[in-house]
Amino acid sequence: MINIILLGPPGAGKGTQADILVKKHGLVQLSTGQMLRDAIAAGSELGKRVKSIMDKGDLVPDEVVVGLISERIDKPDCKNGVIFDGFPRNVPQAAALDKMLEGKGLRLDKVVSIEVPDEELYKRVEKRVRETPPEKRRSDDTVETLKNRLDVYHAQTKALAPYYEAQGKIAHIDGLMTIEEVAAAIDQVLFPAGGGLLGWLGRLIEGRK
Ligand code: AMP
Numbered sequence: 001m002i003n004i005i006l007l008g009p010p011g012a013g014k015g016t017q018a019d020i021l022v023k024k025h026g027l028v029q030l031s032t033g034q035m036l037r038d039a040i041a042a043g044s045e046l047g048k049r050v051k052s053i054m055d056k057g058d059l060v061p062d063e064v065v066v067g068l069i070s071e072r073i074d075k076p077d078c079k080n081g082v083i084f085d086g087f088p089r090n091v092p093q094a095a096a097l098d099k100m101l102e103g104k105g106l107r108l109d110k111v112v113s114i115e116v117p118d119e120e121l122y123k124r125v126e127k128r129v130r131e132t133p134p135e136k137r138r139s140d141d142t143v144e145t146l147k148n149r150l151d152v153y154h155a156q157t158k159a160l161a162p163y164y165e166a167q168g169k170i171a172h173i174d175g176l177m178t179i180e181e182v183a184a185a186i187d188q189v190l191f192p193a194g195g196g197l198l199g200w201l202g203r204l205i206e207g208r209k
Contacts, residue, residue, distance in 0.1 A: 002081040008114035010149045011121040018085045031085040032065040057148035066096045090156040111164040116175035
């Protein structure tokens with residue numbers, strides 16, 4: 001079992017890389033953004049409560065997303081491991097996740113931070129707006145909303161890097177590489193080469209440093 005977080009600003013490619021990990025390694029993707037969009041599509045009370053917050057690009061209350069994750073992770077399909085995508089988004093959520101996992105006898109193995117400068121994220125959203133018909137785009141996928149989502153990211157989510165740095169769990173990956181190169185770099189971080197005797201010896205020596 002391997003539980004990981006994909007960290008990064010909106011448009012960094014977390015969803016794309018999560019899809020690849022799901023297909024390749026049989027992990028389950030837990031995207032709080034997708035769970036919330038599903039709630040909106042289903043017309044539930046929760047969906048009604050979060051729609052306007054999401055359209056602005058603000059964060060929904062911590063207890064909402066923590067509750068969604070806590071319920072979802074108990075499902076049997078999560079037993080091989082999960083990819084947290086878009087969660088946690090601030091330090092209180094990260095602390096709640098640590099506590100939740102501990103309470104369930106689970107642990108977080110690795111945090112992969114996909115790093116992309118703001119200018120590139122604006123270029124990417126402009127390209128999607130140009131090339132994708134509105135009905136196929138997310139309602140928060142606009143240049144205006146990106147600005148707020150990036151403000152929120154810099155004000156709250158970036159603080160997760162030092163949080164996980166302190167736990168020795170974070171790996172930084174250059175998100176400007178191609179999708180395939182980013183996927184290969186993530187694989188290298190999560191499943192280092194040399195799984196055999198050499199790998200075992202390497203890990204043994206590492207552990208002794
Ligand atoms: P995403 O699909 O991860 O880009 O999320 C879309 C929107 O859902 C965000 O802009 C927030 O409004 C909301 N959201 C998703 N995940 C979280 C979270 N962990 N904490 C708070 N709000 C979230």
